[in-house]
Amino acid sequence: MINGDIKNSFLLLFGKNLEAYRKKKKLSYRELAQNCDLDHSYISKIEKGEVNVTLETLLELMKGLNISAKDLFDFDFDINKLNS
């Protein structure tokens, strides 16, 4: 069982990376929300690491930002923590 802190840190890292891509593309929450089928407040929650995002939501974010799934996971996360 992976402990809650590690899960939370992964979700937060994902959210911060998403925020960095959104800002790089100079999009507000509402502008990104218009590009995809997600509510702007949901995007804000994802960026705060509060959402256990699904593959279908990843697709919407890929569409909204015009980036790949690998880009969405382009952040440092030590997988050895998972097996310690």
Place this chain on the structure above:
Amino acid sequence: MINGDIKNSFLLLFGKNLEAYRKKKKLSYRELAQNCDLDHSYISKIEKGEVNVTLETLLELMKGLNISAKDLFDFDFDINKLNS
């Protein structure tokens, strides 16, 4: 709204890539299931593209296979389909 066929093809591509990594590591469903907190039948469903996988399940798969999130998305998917 992203159409259902595109969503299904993304989930299936994810599943096939997962299967390729599991076989590369010479793990059966049951052996992979023992390495992480997922049932072997659930892993089989994921590989068939039948599960809208979440980030927390990604973490379990990363743990079980000892690979990164980017490895789990190491497959070709044309993002232009999302905006066509």
